[in-house]
Amino acid sequence: MQLSCNNNHFILLLQLCSINFMGVVRNTKAIQELTSLFLDDEKALSVVEIVNQLSSKMNKTTVYRALKRLEDDEVLHSFIDRDGLKCYAKNRDSNKKEVHPHFHCKSCGISICVPFEYEIPKYQSHKIESAQVLLYGKCDKCL
Ligand SMILES: [Zn+2]
Ligand SMILES: [Zn+2]
Numbered sequence: 079m080q081l082s083c084n085n086n087h088f089i090l091l092l093q094l095c096s097i098n099f100m101g102v103v104r105n106t107k108a109i110q111e112l113t114s115l116f117l118d119d120e121k122a123l124s125v126v127e128i129v130n131q132l133s134s135k136m137n138k139t140t141v142y143r144a145l146k147r148l149e150d151d152e153v154l155h156s157f158i159d160r161d162g163l164k165c166y167a168k169n170r171d172s173n174k175k176e177v178h179p180h181f182h183c184k185s186c187g188i189s190i191c192v193p194f195e196y197e198i199p200k201y202q203s204h205k206i207e208s209a210q211v212l213l214y215g216k217c218d219k220c221l
Contacts, residue, residue, distance in 0.1 A: 108136050108144040113153065122167035122180065122189040124159060157210055159189050167191050179211035185220035 111132055115123060123131075129141050145166060148154045154166045160182045167180075167190075179192040198209045 108140050109148065111135055112141070112144050112148060116154065116166075116168045120167070120190040122157070122159075122165040122191065124161075124163040124165045124189070126163060128166065157189075157212070160184075160212060160214055165189050177209050177211065179213050181213045181215070181217070183217035183220055184214060185216050188217055190217075 112128070115128060115131060125142075125145070128145070129138050132141055145154065145156075149156055149166070152169055155169055156164055156166050157180050159165050159180070165180070177196045177198055179194055179196055180189055181192050182189045192213060196209075196211055198206050200206075
């Protein structure tokens with residue numbers, strides 16, 4: 079009796095471990111799938127594009143969770159484009175600056191990181207913590 083009780087505990091423990099393990103594996107896979115979308119260094123992807131491209135592989139919640147993790151780990155950064163959509167782009171040396179502008183093409187809708195330095199202006203005694211500069215126009219392919 080005692081033995082079977084222990085066995086049950088052991089099996090339960092194993093089940094709990096495997097659930098955690100599966101969770102980790104799935105999460106890592108989501109991270110891999112996501113980072114593989116960002117092969118182009120400059121091009122940003124909106125959440126809608128990201129969710130659509132991964133819709134056959136994972137659900138929205140998993141995508142959002144993985145995006146948040148990649149942003150927290152400073153693999154990606156985000157900004158809001160002209161349509162109010164959150165966009166993500168890869169972090170690299172030329173855009174490590176906390177604030178760099180983004181360009182949004184009104185013809186093809188592409189959003190890219192612009193490797194310019196941009197300094198947040200000082201404003202009296204106010205503390206500005208973040209700023210966003212969105213350049214808007216036509217890209218070289220649409221001109
Ligand atoms: Zn364009
Ligand atoms: Zn950027």
